[in-house]
Amino acid sequence: MPFDKKAFVECEILYLYCRKADVKLTVETCTSSSPSHKKEFTVRITDDADPLFLYSLAIGEEDFQSLKNQQGLLVDFSAFPQKFINLLEQCILEQGKQVPRFLIQLVTSSPALDCMPACLNVVETNPFKHLTHLSLKLLAGSDSDIKKYLAICIKNLKMENSILEDKLHRTEEGLLKRLTITQQALAEKSKELDKLQNEWTSQATSLTNKYSKEITAEKEEVLKIQAQYQLQHEQQKKEMEATCNKKVCHLETRVSELETVNKDLAERRYKSESSIRELKSKLAGLEEEYQRAKQEVLSLQGENSTLDTECHEKKKLLNQLRTRVAVLEQEVKDKEQLILSCEIQTYLFQKKLEESLEMKQRQIGKLDTTVKSISEELLKAHEIIKKLQGEMKKLMEKMKLKNAVTMQQEKILGEKEQSLQKERMEFHNVKQALQQKEGEVLKLQEQLDTSVQKLEENKQLLKTNENVISWLNKQLNENKMPFTHGASGHGDMMRAGSATNSAVLQNGLVSMCALQD
Incomplete structure (x- = not known):
């Protein structure tokens, strides 16, 4: 299928x-x-x-x-x-x-x-x-199915085996080809290596012959250059000594000047410190006065606030009493109108109401008594209002006085604050001046330190130069000694002398470079 x-x-x-x-x-x-x-x-x-x-x-x-x-x-x-x-x-x-x-x-x-x-x-x-x-x-x-399945499996395995065998043969052939190619390349490279070795030996022999002649010529030139450098070195030594002496004298004079300047600056510093202490004491006193004035202002403000509250309460009472008086006056008016209406009614209906006249008169008497009591209460209310108005006037006068006092105190405080600010500004300026002077003193001290360090370095340089010069002289004397012996060992001594001379020249050049730096 x-x-x-x-x-x-x-x-x-x-x-x-x-x-x-x-x-x-x-x-x-x-x-x-x-x-x-x-x-x-x-x-x-x-x-x-x-x-x-x-x-x-x-x-x-x-x-x-x-x-x-x-x-x-x-x-x-x-x-x-x-x-x-x-x-x-x-x-x-x-x-x-x-x-x-x-x-x-x-x-x-x-x-x-x-x-x-x-x-x-x-x-x-x-x-x-x-x-x-x-x-x-x-x-x-079933058995037949299993046989069919096994046959398919064997077929597949054979197919895979044949494919793998083909791959193996191909890889073996490829590897053999690569091996032959690499062997050929190796033989060629070995031949090239032999040729290069032969060329290198021939070149090495020719170069040794060439450079031996050049070395002898250079040795003779080195001896000439050595004599020239010795003369130059002596001249430079004398010049350096003269310049170093001049520098030392100049630096000593500079050190003395700087010491005098340092003393002046120290005196100035002590004076400025004393002035700062005085200003600090003044500032402390002014700050104490300022704190006291502040406390007084705070206490006055507290009293002022309490008086304001009292005045507000009194005003409230006054308004209440005024409203009460207005209500009572309105009641009196209403009752007067009632009385008038009653009188008119009595006049009109006198004949009809003769029997109820006595009753009405009694009522009128009662009303008169209430009117009298109300009028008395009104008089009392008027007197209370007058008293309250007097008290209010007194309170207002007190408030005006206190406001004037507070205004004066605030003016005094403002003046004191201005004076305090001025003194603070002066103190700040003095501080800045002091800091500048301290900076100048530090700079001068640094200059002094650097000049002292330079002096010490120059002294050390002089010492090292003297040591180098003495060592060079010793080396030259030692190099001159072999030339006094016989001519039998002339070649060996020349080689040793050239080697020592080259070393001496190198050391001398190093020391000269250090001196120039």
């Missing part, structure tokens, strides 16, 4: 007896060679470790319809293989976890896994229930 689609899946399968195993699951879709050309979907489970382990299932379109109705599948036959492969891939992704969500179970009826049918279940696990998404009944492979 020709294969349309094939998928190999290596996965772990849980058997019924809780045994895990790595097996190969093959999914194929193929068309049969029969005249109807029906499509079939085959599932095969094999194990590479056990070649007799074989389970397979072939599902046609009619079989799939019954499977779909039994298990309630929502997929058509054409889409079923891909969906089944997706489920298997999901199981493979989950197999590395401790608690996998998707599992593949192969349920067999006996632990020996003999020719009985088995169920392949794709199970989704959750804490509540294990849901089987798909269950396929696989038949165990």
Whole structure:
């Protein structure tokens, strides 16, 4: 049968007896060679470790319809293989976890896994229930099926073996070719190396011959240069001594001048410190006065606030009494109007109301007494209002006096603050001047230190120069000594003298460079 689609899946399968195993699951879709050309979907489970382990299932379109109705599948036959492969891939992704969500179970009826049918279940696990998404009944492979499967496996292995043998032959041929090429290249390189060695020996001999002549010529020139440098060195020594003496005299005069300046600055510093102390004492006294004045102002402000509160309360009382007086006056007016209306009524209805006249007169008498009492209360209220107005005038006068006193005190405080600010400014200016002078003193001290250091360095330089000169003289005397001996060891002495002369010249040049620096 020709294969349309094939998928190999290596996965772990849980058997019924809780045994895990790595097996190969093959999914194929193929068309049969029969005249109807029906499509079939085959599932095969094999194990590479056990070649007799074989389970397979072939599902046609009619079989799939019954499977779909039994298990309630929502997929058509054409889409079923891909969906089944997706489920298997999901199981493979989950197999590395401790608690996998998707599992593949192969349920067999006996632990020996003999020719009985088995169920392949794709199970989704959750804490509540294990849901089987798909269950396929696989038949165990018969002898003929196993033989066919083994024949296919042997065929595949032979194919792989032949491919590997071809690759081996190709690699061996390539390696042999590379070996021959490298051997040839090695022989060529060895020949080139022999040539280079011969050339190098010839060049070395020619160079030694050439440079021996040049060395003898240079030795003679070095002796001439040595004599010239000795003369130059003596002249420079004399010049340096003269210049160093002049510098020392100049620096001594400068040190004496700086000492006098330092004394003057120290005196100035003491004077400025004494003036600062006086200013500090004045400032402390002024600050004490300022604090006292501040406390007085605060106490006066407190009294002023209490007086304001009292005045406000008195005003409230006055307003209350005024309202009460207005109410009483209104009542009196109302009662007078009532009395007038009563009198008019009595005059009009005198004849009719002669019997009730006595009663009315009594009422009038009562009303007169109430009017008298109200008028007395009104007089008392007027007197209280007058007293309160007098007290208010007195309070206002006191307030004006206190305000004038506070204004004067504030003016005095302002003047004191201005004077304090002026004194602070003066103190700040004096401080700045002192800091500047201290900076000048520090700079002068630094200059003094640097000049002293330079003096010491110059003295050390003079000492080192004298030591170098004496050492050079000794070296020259030692070099002159060999020339007094006989001519028998003339060549050896010349070489030793040239070597020592070159060393002396180098040391002399180093010392000269140091002197110039």
